[in-house]
Structure formats: C-alpha cells, structure tokens
Amino acid sequence: xxxxxxxxxxxxIQEGENLTVYxxxxxxxxxxxxxxxxxxxxxxxxxxxxxxxxxxxxxRLTFQFGDARKDSSLHITAAQPGxxxxxxxxxGVQGAQKLVFGxxxxxxxxx
Amino acid sequence: xxxxxxTPSHQVTQMGQEVILRCVPISNHLYFYWYRQILGQKVExxxxxxxxxxxxxxxxxDDQFSVERPDGxxxxxxxxxxxxxxxxxxxxxxxxGQFYGYTFGSGTRLxxx
Numbered sequence: 481x482x483x484x485x486x487x488x489x490x491x492x493i494q495e496g497e498n499l500t501v502y503x504x505x506x507x508x509x510x511x512x513x514x515x516x517x518x519x520x521x522x523x524x525x526x527x528x529x530x531x532x533x534x535x536x537x538x539x540r541l542t543f544q545f546g547d548a549r550k551d552s553s554l555h556i557t558a559a560q561p562g563x564x565x566x567x568x569x570x571x572g573v574q575g576a577q578k579l580v581f582g583x584x585x586x587x588x589x590x591x
Numbered sequence: 592x593x594x595x596x597x598t599p600s601h602q603v604t605q606m607g608q609e610v611i612l613r614c615v616p617i618s619n620h621l622y623f624y625w626y627r628q629i630l631g632q633k634v635e636x637x638x639x640x641x642x643x644x645x646x647x648x649x650x651x652x653d654d655q656f657s658v659e660r661p662d663g664x665x666x667x668x669x670x671x672x673x674x675x676x677x678x679x680x681x682x683x684x685x686x687x688g689q690f691y692g693y694t695f696g697s698g699t700r701l702x703x704x
Contacts, residue, residue, distance in 0.1 A: 513692050522595075522682045522695030523634065530690050568634065572690070577622065577639035577647045579693065584633075 486582035503569035597696035614683030
C-alpha cells in the first residue's frame with residue numbers, strides 16, 4: 481500500500497512569513513499533484529509535477545518533486561491571509577489510474 | 592473555466608436504500624473517477640472509468656457499488672444498499688490524460704441514517 485505523509489498537519493503563521501509543506505513517501509510515484517480544498521468543496525488542482533527534480537512556480541508558490549519521485553514540497557513566499565486553506569498532495573500510482581492522497585496540511589495565515 | 596458538475600449536493604437516505612449520485616464530467620475528458628472522503632479522513636479512491644469500462648477499482652468498491660456512463664455525458668455512481676459507513680462526501684473527477692491533473696466536482700454529501 482502506497483502512503484503519502486504530509487507535514488506539518490497544521491501550520492499557523494503571520495502574514496508575510498515564508499513556509500514549506502512536505503509530502504513524503506517510501507514509494508515512487510509517476511506524478512505528484514498539489515490541491516487546495518475549501519470546506520465543503522472538492523479539491524482544486526494547483527500543479528502537477530511529473531519529472532524527478534522538477535520545480536514549478538505559481539506566483540508565490542514553488543513546488544518541487546524529489547529527484548527519486550518519492551517526495552515533494554510546497555513553499556509559499558510572503559504568505560497572505562488568502563493562502564489560508566487545506567493543502568493536499570496526491571501521488572499518481574505507477575501502472576495504475578488512481579491517486580493516493582496525503583492527509584492534508586491545514587494552513588492559517590494570520591493578518 | 593470548464594467544470595465537473597455533481598448532483599445532488601446533499602442526499603440523506605435510509606440504511607438499505609439505493610442511491611444514485613450523478614456527475615457531468617468535462618466534455619473532452621477521457622478518464623473519469625469517483626473518490627470519497629469520510630469526515631476528517633483522507634480522500635480515498637473508489638473507481639476509475641475509461642473507454643466505457645472500469646479500468647481500476649479499490650477494495651471499497653465492492654458488489655454494492657456500480658458506475659455507468661449511460662449517454663456519453665453523465666457519469667453515475669450507484670450504491671445498491673446503503674450502510675451507515677457509506678456516509679461521506681463523494682467526489683467525481685475527470686481528466687484529459689494520464690499525466691494530467693484532475694478536475695474535481697464540488698461533491699455530494701451522502702448521509703445514511
């Protein structure tokens with residue numbers, strides 16, 4: 481069974497600070513996706529990374545896929561209250577159709 | 592922006608009753624999925640559907656569950672005889688190819704009483 485562990489599970493910081501969320505596994509994934517989920521809504525895709533070592537930037541968000549395709553990180557620069565939410569990582573299982581989700585990181589940015 | 596549409600948004604049903612959850616995926620997408628999320632838990636894979644057939648299913652997706660794409664636009668999940676533990680948020684998702692991200696619907700909150 482492939483598992484993705486996210487850390488931290490909860491993070492509360494002040495506006496303007498930087499933060500990093502980690503997504504780790506002992507398994508290799510074909511792709512790694514990051515989603516943001518609001519209460520009572522479905523996950524919304526932020527980014528997909530497929531190549532080991534790949535780095536993608538989305539404004540103040542930087543996503544990295546580990547060289548061995550077993551882990552990923554999400555770095556937010558100068559966090560804003562609008563970044564508050566639940567961030568989920570999800571790995572594409574090799575040779576399969578499904579995604580395996582982490583348990584999520586609940587991020588709170590205080591003004 | 593194209594959306595995945597799910598109906599109903601909430602469904603309350605008695606234990607043992609059949610329910611059908613409906614989804615309209617994005618029109619040019621080829622892969623279709625159902626996931627569920629029990630309150631406070633991880634999002635879990637149920638089933639994937641490609642080329643008009645199930646391509647993969649999880650252990651959760653037992654004989655009580657079935658999926659259909661009856662008319663080329665709708666994608667349904669049927670639970671034949673609901674149990675209390677089926678209470679969850681059910682998400683439909685679709686994508687255009689294997690290495691693309693998913694577009695999820697807003698979900699159907701199913702409550703079995």
